[in-house]
Amino acid sequence: MRNFTNVKDIGSLDLAVKEALEVKANRFAYQHLGKNKTLMMIFFNSSLRTRLSTQKAAMNLGMNVIVLDVNQGAWKLETERGVIMDGDKAEHLLEAIPVMGSYCDVIGVRAFAGLKNKAEDYEERVINQFIKYSGRPVFSMEAATRHPLQSFADLITIEEFKTKERPKVVMTWAPHPSALPQAVPNSFAEWMNATDYEFVITHPHGYELAPEFVGNARVEYDQRKALEGADFVYAKNWSAFADPNYGKILSKDRAWTVDTEKMALTDNAFFMHCLPVRRNMIVTDDVIESERSIVIPEAANREISAQVVLKRILESL
Amino acid sequence: MRNFTNVKDIGSLDLAVKEALEVKANRFAYQHLGKNKTLMMIFFNSSLRTRLSTQKAAMNLGMNVIVLDVNQGAWKLETERGVIMDGDKAEHLLEAIPVMGSYCDVIGVRAFAGLKNKAEDYEERVINQFIKYSGRPVFSMEAATRHPLQSFADLITIEEFKTKERPKVVMTWAPHPSALPQAVPNSFAEWMNATDYEFVITHPHGYELAPEFVGNARVEYDQRKALEGADFVYAKNWSAFADPNYGKILSKDRAWTVDTEKMALTDNAFFMHCLPVRRNMIVTDDVIESERSIVIPEAANREISAQVVLKRILESL
Amino acid sequence: MRNFTNVKDIGSLDLAVKEALEVKANRFAYQHLGKNKTLMMIFFNSSLRTRLSTQKAAMNLGMNVIVLDVNQGAWKLETERGVIMDGDKAEHLLEAIPVMGSYCDVIGVRAFAGLKNKAEDYEERVINQFIKYSGRPVFSMEAATRHPLQSFADLITIEEFKTKERPKVVMTWAPHPSALPQAVPNSFAEWMNATDYEFVITHPHGYELAPEFVGNARVEYDQRKALEGADFVYAKNWSAFADPNYGKILSKDRAWTVDTEKMALTDNAFFMHCLPVRRNMIVTDDVIESERSIVIPEAANREISAQVVLKRILESL
Numbered sequence: 038m039r040n041f042t043n044v045k046d047i048g049s050l051d052l053a054v055k056e057a058l059e060v061k062a063n064r065f066a067y068q069h070l071g072k073n074k075t076l077m078m079i080f081f082n083s084s085l086r087t088r089l090s091t092q093k094a095a096m097n098l099g100m101n102v103i104v105l106d107v108n109q110g111a112w113k114l115e116t117e118r119g120v121i122m123d124g125d126k127a128e129h130l131l132e133a134i135p136v137m138g139s140y141c142d143v144i145g146v147r148a149f150a151g152l153k154n155k156a157e158d159y160e161e162r163v164i165n166q167f168i169k170y171s172g173r174p175v176f177s178m179e180a181a182t183r184h185p186l187q188s189f190a191d192l193i194t195i196e197e198f199k200t201k202e203r204p205k206v207v208m209t210w211a212p213h214p215s216a217l218p219q220a221v222p223n224s225f226a227e228w229m230n231a232t233d234y235e236f237v238i239t240h241p242h243g244y245e246l247a248p249e250f251v252g253n254a255r256v257e258y259d260q261r262k263a264l265e266g267a268d269f270v271y272a273k274n275w276s277a278f279a280d281p282n283y284g285k286i287l288s289k290d291r292a293w294t295v296d297t298e299k300m301a302l303t304d305n306a307f308f309m310h311c312l313p314v315r316r317n318m319i320v321t322d323d324v325i326e327s328e329r330s331i332v333i334p335e336a337a338n339r340e341i342s343a344q345v346v347l348k349r350i351l352e353s354l
Numbered sequence: 355m356r357n358f359t360n361v362k363d364i365g366s367l368d369l370a371v372k373e374a375l376e377v378k379a380n381r382f383a384y385q386h387l388g389k390n391k392t393l394m395m396i397f398f399n400s401s402l403r404t405r406l407s408t409q410k411a412a413m414n415l416g417m418n419v420i421v422l423d424v425n426q427g428a429w430k431l432e433t434e435r436g437v438i439m440d441g442d443k444a445e446h447l448l449e450a451i452p453v454m455g456s457y458c459d460v461i462g463v464r465a466f467a468g469l470k471n472k473a474e475d476y477e478e479r480v481i482n483q484f485i486k487y488s489g490r491p492v493f494s495m496e497a498a499t500r501h502p503l504q505s506f507a508d509l510i511t512i513e514e515f516k517t518k519e520r521p522k523v524v525m526t527w528a529p530h531p532s533a534l535p536q537a538v539p540n541s542f543a544e545w546m547n548a549t550d551y552e553f554v555i556t557h558p559h560g561y562e563l564a565p566e567f568v569g570n571a572r573v574e575y576d577q578r579k580a581l582e583g584a585d586f587v588y589a590k591n592w593s594a595f596a597d598p599n600y601g602k603i604l605s606k607d608r609a610w611t612v613d614t615e616k617m618a619l620t621d622n623a624f625f626m627h628c629l630p631v632r633r634n635m636i637v638t639d640d641v642i643e644s645e646r647s648i649v650i651p652e653a654a655n656r657e658i659s660a661q662v663v664l665k666r667i668l669e670s671l
Numbered sequence: 672m673r674n675f676t677n678v679k680d681i682g683s684l685d686l687a688v689k690e691a692l693e694v695k696a697n698r699f700a701y702q703h704l705g706k707n708k709t710l711m712m713i714f715f716n717s718s719l720r721t722r723l724s725t726q727k728a729a730m731n732l733g734m735n736v737i738v739l740d741v742n743q744g745a746w747k748l749e750t751e752r753g754v755i756m757d758g759d760k761a762e763h764l765l766e767a768i769p770v771m772g773s774y775c776d777v778i779g780v781r782a783f784a785g786l787k788n789k790a791e792d793y794e795e796r797v798i799n800q801f802i803k804y805s806g807r808p809v810f811s812m813e814a815a816t817r818h819p820l821q822s823f824a825d826l827i828t829i830e831e832f833k834t835k836e837r838p839k840v841v842m843t844w845a846p847h848p849s850a851l852p853q854a855v856p857n858s859f860a861e862w863m864n865a866t867d868y869e870f871v872i873t874h875p876h877g878y879e880l881a882p883e884f885v886g887n888a889r890v891e892y893d894q895r896k897a898l899e900g901a902d903f904v905y906a907k908n909w910s911a912f913a914d915p916n917y918g919k920i921l922s923k924d925r926a927w928t929v930d931t932e933k934m935a936l937t938d939n940a941f942f943m944h945c946l947p948v949r950r951n952m953i954v955t956d957d958v959i960e961s962e963r964s965i966v967i968p969e970a971a972n973r974e975i976s977a978q979v980v981l982k983r984i985l986e987s988l
Binding site for chain 1: 432441446
Binding site for chain 1: 698720730
């Protein structure tokens with residue numbers, strides 16, 4: 038594997054999950070692969086889980102890790118040609134990116150959607166520029182439109198906990214105080230559509246995701262109906278995708294919050310969320326603290342999904 | 355040893371000091387213990403000595419280290435149940451802490467007293483929550499009421515420099531421009547009380563420490579009288595503990611500054627301070643630069659106290 | 672080698688370049704030298720290339736690395752004796768520096784010129800205090816008046832690309848929107864003067880560098896004349912050195928920007944710059960993207976210059 042930005046890069050999901058479980062049982066068995074190899078993790082947005090789990094995965098593989106925080110726009114890169122750079126942008130990405138590539142073997146990039154300009158976000162300009170100019174394998178630590186390390190961890194978790202061959206997985210929108218990108222729900226839909234699960238998406242009108250991510254999923258606007266018989270409930274907030282509301286909050290309706298009464302509609306479903314989660318907005322205390330909540334093992338699997346991706350990239354160097 | 359937050363956790367001080375000197379002589383002899391083990395250092399407050407020395411100790415033991423700075427309240431955790439999280443707190447500690455635990459083997463936490471609410475500070479809420487919810491061994495890198503890695507380093511230093519079986523150790527309050535927690539003096543008193551040294555505390559009226567820390571120490575309000583015949587002078591500022599002045603500055607009286615004339619009252623005592631130190635407030639240039647000042651070897655022993663603690667935790671994993 | 676702050680510390684340039692090429696071909700061959708040795712990198716100013724390349728070099732040598740950011744003056748050190756430290760400076764360098772030295776084996780320091788007080792800058796107060804008080808070997812990661820790791824990387828790059836025994840190297844001033852220190856041009860001049868190359872400096876009137884750095888270089892105020900027959904064009908901005916304009920911007924004249932027409936005056940010269948570079952101020956897009964631009968290999972050689980310096984320091988421990 039050269040780059041990892043979406044579900045297609047991982048190939049067969051069956052093989053990927055099998056490899057994940059193998060890695061999870063023997064985390065330190067592949068240190069010959071990472072010896073004298075350096076991972077550079079570049080964060081244009083802040084991170085807790087992704088930073089810690091990816092760093093841990095790299096260390097499991099015997100790699101050296103360099104972390105570069107370019108949070109809060111402190112490091113402004115010019116992206117256009119022809120600009121007279123006499124303002125606050127100190128460097129052009131055409132110099133910055135190849136230089137970063139020259140000091141490492143693998144690059145991880147986190148760069149969220151700005152939610153101002155849909156076309157720009159959905160072009161995935163930042164991560165694509167790293168792929169194009171760094172000269173190194175690049176993997177996404179959450180880009181503008183996808184968060185594939187999260188989705189892969191979600192898939193591993195479902196495979197570990199499922200008791201039916203083809204579980205029913207329901208992704209439900211839930212309210213949140215601020216405007217969030219669509220990367221996690223887009224990506225989760227993309228990965229679920231690549232399985233043979235029964236996959237349903239439920240959200241208020243106006244929150245439709247991009248058609249290329251919805252794919253063949255069933256979209257159900259009635260949350261209760263969607264949850265009936267579910268084996269896994271995957272809650273997540275996102276801002277609107279459809280014009281003219283791109284990046285906007287259309288609702289903070291707590292009638293969409295996942296609570297005990299709604300979980301009672303399911304087939305004793307497991308509750309999932311990528312974290313961080315706003316309690317009593319997305320989900321009640323009771324549900325997230327219940328025995329059916331698997332948010333902590335789900336987060337723990339972030340180390341495993343990252344390790345499989347890094348392992349495959351190292352194998353292909 | 356599972357957790358390390360106070361003097362009781364270390365057991366016999368004689369054995370602990372013996373082990374410290376052994377570790378100091380052979381810092382790299384225990385790398386099998388740390389192989390493939392990850393230390394996560396979590397800083398809710400900034401740090402120089404503690405961060406550097408603990409990281410060095412962990413590397414001496416062959417551990418991997420992940421540093422997480424949550425300084426300046428940038429990462430706000432909700433701590434209550436039932437709150438509708440629609441404000442600026444993005445995550446509940448009941449998710450955040452177990453997730454951090456899932457990516458490492460040992461956790462070090464620094465979380466100072468807020469000095470606003472005595473009951474809250476003296477409950478040691480933050481570090482106790484890490485102990486309760488992280489699923490990992492936890493050690494204090496300075497908590498609200500104690501700084502045991504510092505006190506252990508202080509003990510090692512006294513043992514290295516003492517020329518009498520039972521030295522006289524005097525902890526003296528000294529002035530400082532801002533309000534400081536009682537963690538260092540509390541902890542130093544706790545450790546000194548666990549030795550058979552002669553231990554005296556001196557401070558202006560109103561600066562009494564909590565009785566559980568003062569223990570059987572002699573409290574002497576006349577600094578000069580306290581210093582007579584001292585073998586070690588341990589200077590430190592702290593804010594008031596007693597109600598209604600908790601966390602307040604009652605005095606900045608430079609008559610309490612440790613100077614050459616006061617050191618002349620001692621039995622040629624060594625001068626100690628945990629650093630950073632405000633010169634000419636806590637101590638004069640002349641005293642801290644004198645041949646009897648052992649603040650640098652004292653700071654260097656922070657690496658050793660941290661290494662013994664980490665070694666014992668690793669041995670018990 | 673004990674310390675590395677200027678060209679004299681490296682000794683014979685021929686041997687240094689030879690060693691660099693050897694290290695470049697076998698980066699991981701010297702890991703026995705760095706085993707259980709810790710590099711502490713201390714940044715008083717922010718850094719991209721220097722931080723990444725030096726960290727990579729240290730890891731190539733098997734060293735542990737601790738990074739300490741004291742950017743933006745967050746950590747204010749008192750430097751004078753006799754001051755009553757009741758203000759915002761929490762620590763005296765006479766304590767801070769030896770403590771840092773006690774937790775590591777080698778120290779790298781970055782501390783730029785303030786451009787307010789020429790005498791203070793040209794005394795190199797910060798790095799000299801580390802040399803004097805840390806008890807450890809110290810190397811410059813760019814100090815007030817020199818950037819020797821950059822100059823050494825520049826030399827390696829010229830040696831790799833030159834096709835004549837004694838190439839003509841031209842360092843040209845170019846415009847920039849903010850006031851920059853003289854460290855890079857000073858240092859480049861110092862290193863070029865230590866070779867047998869033909870070395871020419873060109874800049875507008877008023878931008879004369881300090882005589883001890885200009886040395887025997889030819890200074891030519893007519894940029895076009897200077898560039899004639901050049902084999903390497905080294906562009907860089909700097910602020911004025913000469914009184915009463917120290918640290919000031921005297922010109923932003925884009926007539927000094929290096930463009931295709933000016934490169935045509937040279938002997939098909941290679942274009943060099945230490946990066947980050949302001950495009951269309953220092954150099955046009957066309958020139959920096961041309962086949963004769965070697966700014967990326969030049970930056971990549973920063974890893975090599977740092978590794979040679981660290982290797983020599985480790986060998987002398």
